[in-house]
Amino acid sequence: MPKISDEKRAARRAQILEAAWLCFQKQGLQATTMDDIIRASGLSAGAVYSYYPSKEELIVAAVTTSLIGLQERVEPILRSAPPSPDLFVEKITQAISDFTTRESYDLKRIALLGWSEAQRNERLRETIRGFYLAFRARLADVAVSWCNAGLLRKSASTSDVAKVVLAEILGFVVQSALLGDVEPRDMARGLQDLAAVEVDDGP
Template sequence: MPKISDEKRALRRLQILEAAWRCFQSQGLHATTMDDIIKSSKLSAGAVYSYFPSKEELILAAVTTSLGGLRERLEPILAARPPPPPAAFVEQAAEAVVHFTARQTYDLRRLALLGWSEAQRNERLRETMRDFYSGFRDRLADAAGSWKQDGLLRPDASPPDVAKALLAAMLGFVAQSALIGDVDPKDLARGVGDLIRARSDDAP
């Protein structure tokens, strides 16, 4: 049989991942079987198993692929020098999350909650997420350092602590979007802006 091109292999791999994301959202990680994913992908069992020999490998690939795609969306915001002011930065980052995660037949924000839960028992998955979120937090600390230098934060602000708070806000945005649904990037930006102004007003 002739070999398929790298482009076709990438498209077929994505076809399987799309099927997995749909099944995971509708049935959950543990209730979904490889047969469910095979049926949803409309590919043969042999084709699916040639890319992903087990459901665990498929879950890991689904998380790695989604985090990699999100990193690409966030990179222009994180790389901007100087970075946007805090509230604008948060709004742009949250908008990037929304645009990347909202798909026609599933939402990666809802799937993120499943991934976070699975990471508590799957060490490989936990390491993958830890590397991504730790790296993101480091970039947030860099942005906070720039804000401090530019006088946008209190003089005694700790950039690492600001980064931890912003990461908590971003992860909370994902959770609220998935569970409650009545939050959007502008809401998050206004809240962050209000908190920063409140702390500035309290400064001695």
């Protein structure tokens, strides 16, 4: 077999990653054996190792690619004129749910696995950290646009709003993965109800 083309090579990498995803979400990151992935990929051990030099690399790649895939789906929503917070959260969570449905694996489950793994894998931790920090920065921008649009009072702390919105999105992911009975629409409704709350305004 002579030199393989770049596309072929990328396809092989994708094929292996796909196999890894399937195994990971079924059995978890650590509990998945390389043999599971090798068998699922249809390749030989040597071939898999020639594309990903270690299990850790495969784990990092699986989680990182998930994050990138998520980013790609969320980006257009962040870019477009963001609607009110409740509809915004609905759109984002819907994008996350859609991702899961369309692709062969569940983004939310991979997310939970990644968070867990991040606690003992510094590289993964930094990758995930960087991703969420960047995402939250984008959410803060969105909060600013809400202020400008008069949806949020001028005195609002956009960084705190971003923290809450991120919490709502991450909390949706957790709840959806563990309980499976939460829909984006539910989030929107609950947020609308909460937005109609009477609050004692802080200082």
